[in-house]
Amino acid sequence: MMIVTTGNDVAGQSIAEYLGVIRGIVVRSPSISQGILGGLKQIVGGNIESYATVCEAAREEAYRRMLQHARERGADAIIGMRYDATEFAQGATEVLAYGTAVKLSRG
Numbered sequence: 001m002m003i004v005t006t007g008n009d010v011a012g013q014s015i016a017e018y019l020g021v022i023r024g025i026v027v028r029s030p031s032i033s034q035g036i037l038g039g040l041k042q043i044v045g046g047n048i049e050s051y052a053t054v055c056e057a058a059r060e061e062a063y064r065r066m067l068q069h070a071r072e073r074g075a076d077a078i079i080g081m082r083y084d085a086t087e088f089a090q091g092a093t094e095v096l097a098y099g100t101a102v103k104l105s106r107g
Helices: 032-044 049-072
Strands: 015-028 077-089 092-104
Touching (some): 049 077, 049 092
């Protein structure tokens, strides 16, 4: 199991080596039905659950891709983990999960 933290260290562990920045990137847009439901909800206000579902799925996929990138680098943990999102085309959003891959001291 990979340790992932938003902090800059791992409690009770020493960092032996910094392996560099790792990331997972996903580009998502809502389906037609989610877009229609979201558009109707915008008119009346409130939480747009269909959009929230798309966002959560994108975050989860970006997170999994970040973990895979860290494994490829031989990491034991990820520190300073963050999410970022940018709309770069109408209806298309890039979701980025990133952090610093590290090796932990053994013993």
